[in-house]
Amino acid sequence: MKKYIPDLYKSFLLYLILAITIFTPGTMSAQNKNMMVRISEIEIFPEFLSEYKAVLKEESSASVKLEPGVLAIFPMYQKNDSTQIRILEIYSDQDAYQSHLKTPHFQKYKTTTIKMVKSLKLIDMNSIDTESMKMLFRKMNE
Template sequence: MKQSSNIFQNSFSKTIFFYLTFASLFFTHSNIFAQKKDMMVRVAEIEIFPKYLSEYKAILKEESSASVKLEHGVLAIFPMYQKNDSTQVKILEIYADHNAYQSHLKTPHFLKYKTSTLKMVKSLKLIDMNAIDPESMKLLFMKMKE
């Protein structure tokens, strides 16, 4: 019985620590969770040649993961593909500002992605976006902890 009590306390302590850390980050840096005036939001629409699809997805996965992990100004790079046509790729990109985007373009992981996938891309369309409800963006990030 004592052992299960310790497990509960340990788990409970970790949970409390997580929420306190998150709350501290959220309230200290809450401006990164709502769209700032200079925040850059973009949707990339990409069509991939079918013969390169597996290779392209592996390279994109590596690049998007590195961008979010290593670049403070990259808030999100979320790649996805259409259920009925996996050659149709969409990427939701959110940058803290235009400077963060410009820095992103110069990183080794982005340059590797761009140069190694050139022959794989049939078409590319970049669409700059504005959020209709910027305040709801912070709810998205808060829900990610669930």
């Protein structure tokens, strides 16, 4: 019994050290350096707009729900021109993005909407303040 308590204590200490390492702000910033952020600028042919929006809504929801590496896929459109779609995409890293491209729901989105898209521009971004980003996601859950 004496050996069990010290082993349990060691395990607890290791988990505590791991938790502190993972959740300290400096470490979180280091992890976020691998994060991939992209803005997709898409123009849709007007005659396909409602169909495109329905397919996009289904795909973005499935991506966030089913893929742990997809942190956000937030589709939106311009107020003065609803054919101008913008999607904020945030992935935990490049591997998560590559994995996302191979999923059945993304493949369905891509093949279904190809005839609907008039133009597509992918813009990779760097985040300026990842600490505030964490607050944003936390506030959304309140």
